Amino acid sequence: MKLDFKFSNLCGSAYKKGNLLFTPDGNSVLSPVGNRVSLFDLVNNKAETFPFEARKNIIYMALSPNSQLLLTIDEDGRALLVNFKRRVVIHRFNFKGQARVAEFSPDGTFIAVGVGKIVELWKTPKLNREFAPFVLHKKYSGHFDDITHISWSNDSKYFLTSSKDMTAKLYSSIPIEGFVNATFAGHKDSIMGSWFGADMKTIYTVSKDGAVAVRKFNFVESREEVEFGTYPKNERTGELLATQWSTIKHFYFNQGFAKVKCAYFNLNTQLLLTGFSNGIFALHQMPDFSELQTLSISKNKLTAASINPSGEWIALASSTLGQLLVWEWQSESYVLKQQGHINDMSCVSYSADGQYLATGGDDGKVKVWTASNGFCFVTFSNHTAGITATQFTKKNQVVVTSSLDGTVRAFDLVRYRNFRTFLSPTPVQFSCLAVDPSGDIVAAGCQDSFDIYVWSMQTGKLLDVLSGHEGPVVSLEFRPDGVQLASASWDKSVRLWDVFDRSKTVEKLSHSFECLAVTYRPDSKQLSTSTLDGQIHFWNVSNASQIGSIEGRRDIAGGRRQEDMKTAANSAFGKSFNSLCYSADGTVILGSGNSVNVCLYDVDTKVLLKKFKISSNFSYDGMHEMLNSKYMTDAGPIQSFDSDHDASDLEDRLDNSLPGAKTGDLSKRTKMQVIRARGIRFSPSGQQFAVASNLGLVLYSLDNNNLNFDPFDLDLDISPSSIKEMVKKSEFLRALVSSIRLGEHSTINLVYQSIPIDQIRLMVTQIPPKYLVRFLEFICIVFEKNHQLELDLFWINSILVNHGKYFETNTINTRPILRHVRKLVTQTRTSLGKLCDDNIFEIIRLSNSSIQRPEETLKF
Template sequence: MKLDFKFSNLCGSAYKQGNLIFTPDGNCVLSPVGNRVTMFDLVNSKSETFPFEARKNIVYMALSPNSQLLLTIDEDGRALLVNFVRRVVIHHFNFKGSARVAEFSPDGMFVAVAVGKRVEVWKTPKLNKEFTPFVLHRKYSGHYDDITHISWFWDSRFFLTSSKDLTSKIFSTDPIPGFIPSTLAGHRETVIASWFANDKTTIYTVSKDGAVAVHKFNLYDTQEEIEFGTFPVNSETGEHLRTQWSTPKHHYFKQVGSKVRCAFFNSSTQILLAGFSSGVFGMWEMPTFTELQTLSISQNKLTAAAINPTGEWVALASSKLGQLLVWEWQSESYILKQQGHIYDMSYVAFSGDGQYVATGGDDGKIKIWMASTGYCFVTFSNHSSSITAIQFTKQNQVVVSASLDGTVRAFDLVRYRNFRTFLSPTPAQFSSVAVDPSGEIVCAGCQDSFDIYVWSMQTGKLLDVLSGHEGPVSSLEFRPDGVQLASSSWDKTVRLWDVFDRGKSVELINHNFEVLSVTYRPDSKQMCTSTLDGQIHFWNTFDATQAGSIEGRRDIAGGRRQNDLRTAENSSFGKSFNSLCYSADGSVVLGSGNSLYVCLYDVESAVLLRKYQISSNFSFDGMHEKLNSKYMTETGPIQQIDSDHDASDLEDRLDKSLPGAQTGDLSKRSTLELVRTRCIRFSPSGRQWAAATNLGLVIFSLDNTLHFDPFDLDTNITPETVLNLAKKKEYLRSIINALRLGEHAVISTVYKYIPIEQVKIIVKQFPSKYLLRMLSFVCTVFETNCLLELNLTWINQLLINHGSYYSSNSTSTKPVLRDVRKLIFRVHSSLGKLCDENTYELLRLLTCKLPETTDYEE
């Protein structure tokens, strides 16, 4: 089995903090999710999380005008310069200060960065290798407080800064004779943002209290006329003429009881967008300040806003809910509406075909995601407390969930409704759930009464109550053949129940510590359990004898927390596995817990094969192995102190989370979270695995586009010889040598050379050791090329002529066959829908009557 799982995507976390960016074509929006960046493709309905990570949470992003460079800045002022096309980090840089704003100039030559009270203008780095990518152009000062916004003039000669000192300033990129930086005042609160208007003679500034000031300049002590649309510069001498700025108008948003949190101005369409602390956003057309639209989209404050270049779509985000939406204001419809779980994600489950991923959270919501696109397409909010377990039925049409609210619910994925609710005779909190392979029996374990309840899926009636555990039931799972039910408990036992036997025979497996998880191998011959002491035990299912064990305390252990009085080695926190999962072939087992690591073990040798790190975000606690005393103060860790005074306003300090609270806690305290992985699951194909963490749904997958993956390679096999064989119409030798070479591009070229009528002849002579590799390649290119008939012909002939090979080697071929089934089902459904639409359209056209023609005589 391959072990090179790499980070693939991050779902369930649409927005964390920072700004939003539209790409220049307006089809994609970039959103910061912690220390990563996610791009939402609004046209193709896909999301992609970039593989690179910043050191801490990203607070600002800037994209170059040609979409080649992406600059991200984290909380410590450390920047990453990224090749946006290839998603590769080019350079790391430290601005050595609180950098919160950065903007590229319109010509792409400079990038202005606000570091505290000053502005640093750097020359834009090039894509080729440079000895010093960041070269400082100039430094600017003059503000008395932190800068909040930077905007450039259209020709990149001037830029405008806004600050918390209630003013805005105009600076020139290069020294201009006679030019003196101008200061624009007149606001009573922090200036959120300021921009140059489209007429190039007006500046708009927006303050936190909802005031919009219109600034215009007049020539000072001169009667010389200037050309319309330019700043006052003498065309003959090049000197800057003396100007005097005035504020002829003030506009007000008139949102009573709320303040402006974010604003954006589209200079091409002259539309001003503002988001307020009440969850309301509004759009106004400048310079007339005509209200276009006002809408409430959230109950919490909006923290980021953006408009695409054409002015059609509006992107808004709220950091408290992690909500991101794109609104088409002219048609008043949503283009994108994504929101993760408000609190931590607690459970994850894959559907049988691997197309869907279900997640449950502590907010009581269940979300269903498309595994291929990363989009959430349905959310169930029927539960009123935390979700503890989720499972798909065999037909993938029903999702069963257990919750601490005392209910087990079944959701229909065809009609998107809760069609069955299972209750216990006495109120109980359910901690686990299991559905038998036939989908007829539902079992749920309790954490307070220690019983296991059994219901019928069809009738919803309680069939049986399994008693015997003396502690909370931590995990339940049916054996894949459906004969047995295994339950683990904190009473240090695992019980094997025969649910369908009237005698209710129970087999007991004792452990030395509390059992946290239990799972079966896909072939039903082995069972795996994890205990509180950090060990993983393997058991034979037929005679209940122990087959081996793994000591995993050191493997799963995390770092030291800031308030720990002992070292990480002597701490017992997070040194156990809360979730276990076998791979599709049963050769390896994956384990996770309250740690930032996920461990992959080989079952036969009981050896640690690979340890994956979920995140490298130092904004979380427990990331360091050792603590540094310079970050410790008399009042506690320096990270918990609000040094930026972001909570200086009263509404930021109020905590009204408790029912009936009027004032709340006026002294805001901040604590750092720990990275926790509460559930982990392999996909049915074995090509990827997903982890339910407090970061979101983290997905790791194998790279299907390996450029060089040789198999049975010979020195005489080169790309040139392979292509020459294909040109000579020696198709069998060319495709076999291409598979042996392992280069994806060469295999694709030979694959397209082979005529469809030759596929049947070639497959009959195919060597058996290349069959699995060939079928895997066809599945890889199925969704990327447009050769539908060729792909289906290859799959059909491989299965017809060599079906006995795939059935006899089911352990290794089962993941690939599941991929084939998923692809065929997807093509069948899409083509069927297209054919139905064409049929209905033809019938409609045939039934339409042509208008009668009338001849008019002159």
């Protein structure tokens, strides 16, 4: 079992807070998700989360004009300088203040950073290694409140700053003869943004109260407009002519009491995009302020807006909903619409081929994700309360969910509908769910009547009610062979039920503490349970005897929360496993709970192999082992106060979430959440595992770019050069086996491409069986990257036909790789089918368009 799992993606969290960025080509959008950055490829329909993490939540991002450098700033003013193409952090820097905005100059020479009331101009670092990449060029002062926005002129000589002090200021990055700093006043509220016009004669400023001011650069005497940056001289005296900025016009959005929360101006197309606190966005064409579009896309405030360079797509985001939208305003259609669970994600499950994931949340929604691209393609909102469990049936066409609303529902993934609803005779709250391997039997446990209900999937009728537990049933699972059902309860017991033969006695596995989770090993010979004291117990299924346990309290324990009166060592919070899952081969087991840690244990030795920390975000509570007393006041932790005055407006402090509520908590405080991993699942192929948490769906995958080097069975004469000589001599079998033993990807690929296709079947029959799994792993790697589909499928078919008995007798070792092969083949078949259908429809369209009527035929 490989253990080098690495963070691969974050699904279910499209946006948290901060600004949005389009890449210079306009095909992708960057969105901050907590202390990470996600890239949504709008052309290839793929979502990617970068592997690096900031110390706290990212509030601003800036991308260099050549797309080489990405600058991220977190809540504490700490910055990360990232190589954008390689997704690697080059340098970490602290601006030592509340840095809220930063912009690269168009020529990439400077970075203007707003640190509180001061603007700091830094020279752009180079990609090569430097002792001090950030070199300060100059500091600019003049504002009396925090800076909210910075924008540059096209020539990179001037930049505009906007502030909460209701003014905007104009500065130059280098000394210029005749230039004088300018201040733009006249607004009655904070200025959200200021920009240069395309003609360099105009400046636009947008304030929070919905006013747009147009400023013109002209001569003082003649009032004639002149291009900014040129300072004409008097022909007779040689002195500079006096110039000034004049406010010539004001425009208003007329959105009632709604405030402007975000604004963006596209210099190329002269489009002004604004988002309001009532969920409405407005798109205007400047300079005449003609309204192009005004739409209401949400009931919550819009916190970020952006326009791609060509002006076709606009991106909008709402931090309250965690929603990200990309809208094509000309055709009035969505390019992208992603939204995670509004509340915490509570459970996750994989499909049988590992291609899809289903998640449930406390918001009552069920979402189905594609594991390969990280996008949600369907959302079911039939439940009216939190989801407690999700599970796929064997053929991946049905998702079954249980909820606290007293229903168990089955959703069809072909027609996207709720086709079956399972109910109990009396209203109960279902807390867990299990579906037998055939998909015909559905069982759900409840937390109030302590019973387990069993239904038929075909008819929807209640078949049986299993009684016996004396506490809430919190976990259910069918044995992989479908014969037995295990249930874990808070009555300190796990019961083993024979659903199909009630004449047998029910086995009871007693524990010393409340049971929280139960799971079977894939070979159906072992059962593991977790209890409230932080232990994992292992049981022999055949004789119901305990064969070992793991003490995991210290392994899974998190830090100390701010309001805890006890130290982290003495606190009982988050020191137990709420979810367990075996790997596909059954050699290791994963455990997670109300903690930031996920633990991976070896089943045979009961040893902790690896501990995964799903996040290092200090914006969440419980990340520190020790607390600093200077942050504690008589009124509570200082981090809970709104020190940034983000909720200074009345509409931000009102709570309208409850019907009839007119006022909320007018003394706004920030409640820091604790990171919790509430569900965990291994993919059937064993190449990936998913963690359902309040951060989103965190995915960890194996790095399959290179095969691991295996020194066993190696001879001194096996080397890349000797293998190349074997290929030249047409000793293909010897070269193939030697390259697999060597374990170098490039060498195996050389031999793989050199073997003639007519010799493959004969070659496969002579490969030693112990190398088949490693060779199939290599084929899976090249299957995803190259385009030799026929060659790869021919190899796979030959291996499965000639070595079928070996795979049947060694199911534990070969099952993960076979599931991975199945996933890739299914994925390829689906994409090819779609491509063929598109080609057929296109051919039919072209053939129909080429048919001419008899009277329209040309005569020569």
